[in-house]
Amino acid sequence: MIVVMVRIPVGSDEEGDGLVNRFKNRAGLVNKHPGFMGFELLKGEGEYVSMTRWADQQSLDAWMQSQAHEQAHARVPAAMGGSHAQEGSRPMGGGSVSSYEVVIPGRE
Numbered sequence: 679m680i681v682v683m684v685r686i687p688v689g690s691d692e693e694g695d696g697l698v699n700r701f702k703n704r705a706g707l708v709n710k711h712p713g714f715m716g717f718e719l720l721k722g723e724g725e726y727v728s729m730t731r732w733a734d735q736q737s738l739d740a741w742m743q744s745q746a747h748e749q750a751h752a753r754v755p756a757a758m759g760g761s762h763a764q765e766g767s768r769p770m771g772g773g774s775v776s777s778y779e780v781v782i783p784g785r786e
Contacts, residue, residue, distance in 0.1 A: 679715065679731060679732065679733060679734070679779070679780040679783060680731070680732040680733075680734060680735055680737075680738050680777060680778065680779055680780070681729060681730070681731050681732075681777070681778045681780060682729070682730045682732070682738065682775065682776070682777045682778075683727050683728070683729050683775070683776045683777075683778070684727065684728040684729075684773060684774070684775050684776075685725055685726075685727055685773040685774045685775075685776075686725060686726045686727070686728060686773045687724060687725045687773055688724060688725060688726060689724075694721070694726065697726055698719065698721075698726075701719050701728070704750070705749065705750050707746040707747075707749060707750045708730065708741060708746070708747075708750060711737070711740070711741045711744070711746065712737060712740070713732050713733040713734060713736070713737020713738070713740070713741070714730070714731075714732060714733075714737065714741065715730075715731040715732060715733055716730070716731045717729065717730050717731075725773070735779075738777070
């Protein structure tokens with residue numbers, strides 16, 4: 679299993695509320711993608727973390743290269759790391775993206 683975490687700094691409670699609303703109203707295209715296992719939005723001190731789980735690296739790679747991925751991220755404002763953000767810029771307004779392979783899965 680692969681876990682992708684996107685750290686999204688927020689400057690205020692209002693900005694955080696807006697972010698939560700954007701995720702609540704997301705297109706959900708990823709939900710139907712083969713190998714997608716789940717999504718969580720975590721709230722921390724001054725930041726949120728978007729976390730997706732994938733069956734394997736191939737599934738994640740296929741999603742990242744898909745037209746559905748492009749469509750899903752076209753809705754995201756450039757300041758939040760959407761498709762109109764500058765090439766090479768840090769995602770999510772100064773956040774970061776990390777990918778991890780799960781070596782010991784949790785029990786369900």
